[in-house]
Amino acid sequence: MNVQSTSFDPVIEPPVVMASIYGPKGPPTQRAKDIAGLVSLKVRELFPDIPEAIYHGGEDVSAIRAATEAVLADIDMSMIQPKDSVNILCSEHGFGILGGFAYAEMIKTVRDVVEQRTGCESLRLVVIAWLGFKEAEEIIEFYGFREAFKGNNMVRGATPFDRGIAIETEVGTLYGLAKVYNAKWIIHTHYDDPREIYAHRVIDRVSKPFGMSYARFETRSIFHMNFGARSGNFISRAIADSAFVKEKLAFSVDMCSSPDGITGFDADNDLRKLGDRVSCNILSSYGKMLELLKRIDECIVVLDGGKWPYYVHAGGMIFGQLFYANKDWYDLENDVSPTIRTLMRSALNRNIKAVVLNQSLIGLSIATLPMVYPTIVASEDMAETMRRDMANPTFMDNAATASNLTEAIEWAKQKGGTDKIIFFDGTYGSINLSPSMAQMLMEKAREVDPVVAERLPRWLKQRGIDPELLGAGGHA
Structure with a gap:
């Protein structure tokens, strides 16, 4: 089967991008649909056994609310009294999944169900952003959280630099954020997007926010600066296991996903039980x-x-x-390097032949990209955005600037010597790409099934997870 004789789907519309002070001044003039000859490929055409989604994106989130209500029906909320205070906690990365509308609706549904079942009205939302001081406010405004939570004083943003609170753990005194823990109860709302598996290695993924989003900068930095990619996970677990947190944590809710989209939700009063199911889903749904x-x-x-x-x-x-x-990264016996940095350096992918930057946020170090690959920025607007990025002061010294996306891709094809193009534009369910790239993925997919089938039991055993949990989470 050759590329010319293969029929693919038209390019799909990527998720809406929230305007941000940390991004370019305006939306790009071109996206995948504006580039001649591109197509899309469904992930379930590559692997039909990838769990099917109940939500693929967009603002119709009725299925999200119904599925969240269903999973909360079995959760014990009797500890929450009408006069108690409750902080519902969320992390900004969840809003990067399919435009963020599913995560936002899950959070709003949690609030409404808790109020209906307990009579509690002091239900506050804490939106934690990892670095930018205006990120949380942008999220609160865009997703209408003040209206959903009935007032300005019921919604607040937080960053790792806000006032801390000491938490005594088995590994010593660590520091959380006072805004997170200044209520009688907390509700942990999370997601199982595997994201940076090269850092957390799917070790106790569900507790990661306790050492990251919910932690002061000094404690959060331990993961990146003091420990390796595996041992750093002890920090999050130590905080989650502390008496201080256990006395406050009412229950946890997880937004479950597969490469196809949002598959459902899971919840539990027991964080460890939920964590095993979350890890099981990540390993099985995303492994291929x-x-x-x-x-x-x-x-x-x-x-x-x-x-x-x-x-x-x-x-x-x-x-x-x-x-x-x-x-x-799923195999915990694969490489035990002393630091995250040495491990990640050895894992750099040399098969990427060029990178085109059409739009993104600034603030995270990506200075290595144009040092490793020919890199073309697709507009002067994005180039100017990168010039003001203090996290990447040398980025534009090593990157070229094109007048538009079409020109940038043509330059990349010349420099990279290939016409195999893949768009990272926020999609689940399908990938926007060139026909030659789609053909290659289809051919390579045939090699993957037996490999993952062999490795999955080992991945689960390495984490002490019972294989019987396969398929136990992610209730629609």
Whole structure:
């Protein structure tokens, strides 16, 4: 079967991008649909057993509310009294999944159900943003959280630099954010997007926010600066296991996904039980697509999303997973390097032949991209945005600027020597790409099924997870 004789789907519309002070001044003039000859490929055509989604994006979130209500029906909320205070916690990365509308609706539904069942009206939302002081406010405004939570004083943003609170743990005193813990009860709302598996290695994924989003900068930095990619997970678990947190945590809710989209929700009063199901879903639902990324021979990457470049999706997989694709990150016996930095350096993907940057947020270090690959910025607006990025002061010294996306892609094809193009533009369910790239993925997919079938039991065993949990989470 050759490229010319293969029929693919038209380009799909990527998720809406929220305007941000941390991005370009305006939306790009061109996206995938404006580039001649591109197509899309469904992830379930590659792997039909990828769990099917109940939601693929858009503002119709009725299925999200119904599924969230269903999973909350079995959760014990009796500890919450009408006069109690409750903080519902969320992390900004969830709003980078399919435009963020599903995560936002899950959070709003949690609030409404808790009020209906307990009579409690002091239900406050805490939106934690990782760095930018205006990120949380942008999210609150865009998703209408003040209206949903009935007032300005019921919604607040937080960053790692806000006032801390000491938390005594088995590994010593660590520090959370006072805004997170200044209520009698907390509700942990999360998502199982595997995201930077090269850092957390799917070890206790569900507790990660306790050492990251919900932590002060000094404690959050331990993961990145003091520990390796596996041992850093002890920090989050130590905080989640502390008496201080356990006395406050009413229950946790997880938005479950596959490369196809949002598959359902899971919830539990027991964080560890929920965590095992979340990890099981990540390993089983995303394993084949992760292995497929490792097998790409050559490609040109177009980054075109509303988050930082490493965190923009294509068919549910972030660019960071392709960038660091030279390892089996699920296998905990694969490589035990002393630091995250040495491990990740050894995993850099040399099969990426060029990178085109159409739009992204600034603030996360990506200075290595134009040092490793020919990099073309697709507009003067985005180039100017990168010039003011203090996290990447040398980026534009090593990158070229094109007048538009069409020109940038043509330059990338010349420099990279390939016409295999893949767009990371926020999609789940399908990938926008060139026909030659689609053909290669279809051919490589045939090699992946037996490999993942062999490895999945080992991945689960390494984490002490019972294989019987396969399929137990993600209730629609």
